[in-house]
Amino acid sequence: MKLVGIDIGGTKILIAKISGTGILKESINLPMSNDNYRKVLEKIIIEIKKFGNISAVGISIAGDVDGKNGILRYSPNLPKWTNVHLKKYFEKKLNVPTVVDNDANCAAYGSYIIDGQRKYKNFITVTLGTGIGGGIIINGKLYRGSTGSAGEIGHITINPDGPKCSCGNNGCLEAYIGTKGIIKIANDFGLKSKSGITPAIIADKARKGNRQAIRVYEKFSEYLAVGVGSLINIFNPDMLTFSGGVSNNWDLIEKRFFDELKKRAFKTPLEHVKIIKSKNPGNLGAIGAALLSQK
Amino acid sequence: MKLVGIDIGGTKILIAKISGTGILKESINLPMSNDNYRKVLEKIIIEIKKFGNISAVGISIAGDVDGKNGILRYSPNLPKWTNVHLKKYFEKKLNVPTVVDNDANCAAYGSYIIDGQRKYKNFITVTLGTGIGGGIIINGKLYRGSTGSAGEIGHITINPDGPKCSCGNNGCLEAYIGTKGIIKIANDFGLKSKSGITPAIIADKARKGNRQAIRVYEKFSEYLAVGVGSLINIFNPDMLTFSGGVSNNWDLIEKRFFDELKKRAFKTPLEHVKIIKSKNPGNLGAIGAALLSQK
Numbered sequence: 072m073k074l075v076g077i078d079i080g081g082t083k084i085l086i087a088k089i090s091g092t093g094i095l096k097e098s099i100n101l102p103m104s105n106d107n108y109r110k111v112l113e114k115i116i117i118e119i120k121k122f123g124n125i126s127a128v129g130i131s132i133a134g135d136v137d138g139k140n141g142i143l144r145y146s147p148n149l150p151k152w153t154n155v156h157l158k159k160y161f162e163k164k165l166n167v168p169t170v171v172d173n174d175a176n177c178a179a180y181g182s183y184i185i186d187g188q189r190k191y192k193n194f195i196t197v198t199l200g201t202g203i204g205g206g207i208i209i210n211g212k213l214y215r216g217s218t219g220s221a222g223e224i225g226h227i228t229i230n231p232d233g234p235k236c237s238c239g240n241n242g243c244l245e246a247y248i249g250t251k252g253i254i255k256i257a258n259d260f261g262l263k264s265k266s267g268i269t270p271a272i273i274a275d276k277a278r279k280g281n282r283q284a285i286r287v288y289e290k291f292s293e294y295l296a297v298g299v300g301s302l303i304n305i306f307n308p309d310m311l312t313f314s315g316g317v318s319n320n321w322d323l324i325e326k327r328f329f330d331e332l333k334k335r336a337f338k339t340p341l342e343h344v345k346i347i348k349s350k351n352p353g354n355l356g357a358i359g360a361a362l363l364s365q366k
Numbered sequence: 367m368k369l370v371g372i373d374i375g376g377t378k379i380l381i382a383k384i385s386g387t388g389i390l391k392e393s394i395n396l397p398m399s400n401d402n403y404r405k406v407l408e409k410i411i412i413e414i415k416k417f418g419n420i421s422a423v424g425i426s427i428a429g430d431v432d433g434k435n436g437i438l439r440y441s442p443n444l445p446k447w448t449n450v451h452l453k454k455y456f457e458k459k460l461n462v463p464t465v466v467d468n469d470a471n472c473a474a475y476g477s478y479i480i481d482g483q484r485k486y487k488n489f490i491t492v493t494l495g496t497g498i499g500g501g502i503i504i505n506g507k508l509y510r511g512s513t514g515s516a517g518e519i520g521h522i523t524i525n526p527d528g529p530k531c532s533c534g535n536n537g538c539l540e541a542y543i544g545t546k547g548i549i550k551i552a553n554d555f556g557l558k559s560k561s562g563i564t565p566a567i568i569a570d571k572a573r574k575g576n577r578q579a580i581r582v583y584e585k586f587s588e589y590l591a592v593g594v595g596s597l598i599n600i601f602n603p604d605m606l607t608f609s610g611g612v613s614n615n616w617d618l619i620e621k622r623f624f625d626e627l628k629k630r631a632f633k634t635p636l637e638h639v640k641i642i643k644s645k646n647p648g649n650l651g652a653i654g655a656a657l658l659s660q661k
Contacts, residue, residue, distance in 0.1 A: 193512050205600075209504050216602025217488050218638045223599040228630060230525050231592045240595070240630050297526045300535070304518040305500075305600070307511025335523060335535050343513045 073125045076361030077115060078174070078354075079103075079132040081148030086115060087354065088122045089361035093184045095354055097122065108152045116164050128161050128169040129360030131177035138219055141171040170364045172213075174198070174356045175222055179206020180213050181359025182312045182349050191310035191345065195302060196355070197224055199295075199317035202237075203245040207306070213363070225249065229297045244298040248291050253317070257287045274320040288320060292327035299328075299346075300335025307340040314352035321348040368420045371656030372410060373469070373649075374398075374427040376443030381410060382649065383417045384656035388479045390649055392417065403447045411459050423456050423464040424655030426472035433514055436466040465659045467508075469493070469651045470517055474501020475508050476654025477607045477644050486605035486640065490597060491650070492519055494590075494612035497532075498540040502601070508658070520544065524592045539593040543586050548612070552582045569615040583615060587622035594623075594641075595630025602635040609647035616643040 072091030077084065080103065087098035099118050104111060119125065134146030141158020161169040172180075179196035187194055194208035203225030207214040214221055225245030226238055233242025234255065246252055253270045262283040264272050276284035299311065313321065325348075332341065349355060367386030372379065375398065382393035394413050399406060414420065429441030436453020456464040467475075474491035482489055489503035498520030502509040509516055520540030521533055528537025529550065541547055548565050557578040559567050571579035594606065608616065620643075627636065644650060 207600075209509060214504060216635065217604045218602055218634050220632060220635050221600065221602040223602075223632065226599040226632065227522070227596040228524060228592045231588070238632065293526070297523045301522040301596070302600075304521040305502075305516065305597075307513055307516040307518075309512045337515060337518065337521065337533065339513050340511065340515050 072365075073122065074361035074364060075119050075122060075125050075128045076357030076359070077128065077130045078177075078356035078360070079130065079149075080174075081133070084111070084115060085354065085357050086118050087357045087361070088125075089358055091365065093181065093358050093362050095358060098354075098357070103149075105151075108149075108155055112157075112160060116161075119165065125165070125167055127167050127361070127364035128165060129177070129357075129362065129364040130157055130161070130169065130171045131174045131356035131360040132157075132171065133174045136171055136173045136219065138170070138172050138176075138215060141169060143171065168364060170360065170366075172360060172363055173204075175204030176206040176213055176215065177357075177359035177363065178204075178314045178349075178355040179208055179222070179359065180363050181351075181355035181357075182314060183208045183211075184362055185351050185355065185358060186312050186347065186349050187310050191308075193306060193308040193310075195224075195306060195308050195311045196349070197299065197302075197311065197313050198315035199248070199313055200315035201250045203249050203298075204315070213366075224298065224302065227298050227301055229294065244294065247294040250317075252294075253287065253291060256290050257283075260286055260290075262287060270317050270320065274323055277320075277323050285323070288323035289327045292324045293331045295324065296328050296331035296335055300332055303332075303336040303340050303344055308344055310345045310347075312347055312349045314349040314355050316352075318348050318352050367660075368417065369656035369659060370414050370417060370420050370423045371652030371654070372423065372425045373472075373651035373655070374425065374444075375469075376428070379406070379410060380649065380652050381413050382652045382656070383420075384653055386660065388476065388653050388657050390653060393649075393652070398444075400446075403444075403450055407452075407455060411456075414460065420460070420462055422462050422656070422659035423460060424472070424652075424657065424659040425452055425456070425464065425466045426469045426651035426655040427452075427466065428469045431466055431468045431514065433465070433467050433471075433510060436464060438466065463659060465655065465661075467655060467658055468499075470499030471501040471508055471510065472652075472654035472658060473499075473609045473644075473650040474503055474517070474654065475658050476646075476650035476652075477609060478503045478506075479657055480646050480650065480653060481607050481642065481644050482605050486603075488601060488603040488605075490519075490601060490603050490606045491644070492594065492597075492606065492608050493610035494543070494608055495610035496545045498544050498593075499610070508661075519593065519597065522593050522596060524589065539589065542589040545612075547589075548582065548586060551585050552578075555581055555585075557582060565612050565615065569618055572615075572618050580618070583618040584622045587619045588626045590619065591623050591626035591630055595627055598627075598631040598635050598639055603639050605640045605642075607642055607644045609644040609650050611647075613643050613647050
């Protein structure tokens with residue numbers, strides 16, 4: 072079984088050959104260009120054809136996806152990509168079944184298999200990046216909700232009077248710990264850098280012992296625990312994993328996160344749930360999408 | 367099919383004969399006594415036997431329930447009732463299959479059938495009472511979580527620095543809008559009454575035009591919308607209902623709740639979800655428990 076998983080992001084595209092058990096065998100990165108999306112898709116097809124015979128394609132993409140019909144309705148990172156009939160296009164060009172889902176759902180399904188070996192049936196993946204996303208597995212199946220938007224974990228309100236979120240609400244978890252939120256915390260702590268402030272730069276400084284930078288990640292970890300505590304009390308899951316770029320700073324997050332989580336979550340479900348940073352946070356989208364094509 | 371549903375509460379016990387489609391045919395109320403629980407259970411058995419032949423029993427009870435084995439581990443309202451093997455007891459005495467679940471799960475399952483006619487497959491019931499509880503139906507099935515504690519909707523943190531909750535955390539939804547929270551809001555607004563302050567007394571005053579009392583329910587409604595908004599963003603459900611004693615004040619809650627919810631929840635899932643006060647909030651526990659015995 073040769074599957075292809077594609078992770079279409081705002082800056083690059085990962086195209087990967089994936090085994091039926093979720094192992095990444097080969098991969099290519101293409102830069103995302105500013106071209107019309109048809110040109111981009113043509114390039115993707117050329118790369119896939121180099122893999123030889125394949126049996127299915129899965130596509131992971133950030134945005135509002137109609138999973139049933141395989142249509143990308145809208146992506147905040149790709150303003151030119153509106154109402155793109157991805158499933159139809161790939162099935163016509165490659166003549167294999169194609170599934171499309173949003174990146175957080177794909178990451179959760181990938182993590183459920185890669186990190187949890189399908190053993191943890193109630194499973195949540197929280198993606199930590201520019202935005203805060205999430206995917207939910209209930210009883211071994213991806214839970215998409217009634218209109219496909221379940222898992223918007225970044226848009227739990229953790230403070231009704233908190234800062235404005237990109238979604239229009241105030242005090243969403245994402246407003247506190249998405250990239251903009253992290254930079255706001257850094258500004259509040261007076262952290263400055265000649266090369267600008269990003270979550271990665273703050274993490275570098277923290278690892279070098281900068282007290283303010285360490286405090287930024289402590290504050291981040293406390294907010295994260297508030298959101299995850301609520302998830303544990305509501306879902307009582309078997310396992311919860313973190314993916315996304317900012318999860319690479321888990322070494323700076325872990326201790327304060329668990330200290331705070333003990334205050335927030337009920338004892339029995341907290342003792343039960345296994346919480347880890349994904350072993351493969353960079354490729355979960357592509358792997359999960361490929362495996363979803365087998366459902 | 368004659369089912370029996372029993373709702374064991376802190377002050378009274380409802381014993382009801384329920385049809386296979388969830389219609390309450392006959393019911394008896396017993397006051398909860400301070401006796402040893404064995405004496406109370408004996409009285410319940412005597413009442414059930416008056417119903418004649420029955421095919422199954424369902425028991426709804428507030429507290430920590432081991433649903434698999436039908437054991438009430440602990441109930442905050444019934445301190446003498448610890449590790450009560452309800453399933454075993456009823457099956458021995460009545461020789462019919464018996465199920466036991468916590469009141470919020472039973473209410474959700476009852477509401478799924480009574481209020482939603484099993485048509486709204488992803489379904490949440492929020493119980494508004496002394497505490498704030500919840501039950502979750504996913505794809506037509508009660509979702510209990512991995513150790514049976516899913517649905518603790520009252521223990522979503524809506525403000526990390528909020529008031530202490532009975533669970534030990536700060537700023538839980540329940541700390542704001544459980545009975546103690548409502549009374550705190552009333553105190554903050556300087557509301558006084560010779561007969562003491564309860565949610566029902568505040569509601570009476572509000573209906574008579576007392577401005578402070580109206581504001582208490584407005585504040586209540588805003589907090590409720592914060593919690594429900596998060597649920598909608600996470601679950602993207604088909605339907606959400608309210609049960610529990612305080613839901614009887616829905617006339618004082620509805621308008622402000624929906625105004626606030628529009629700010630909190632995403633547009634598409636909010637437009638999709640049907641939100642109502644349960645048509646039968648008082649009997650959902652008994653009805654839901656009886657119907658769960660048929661699963």
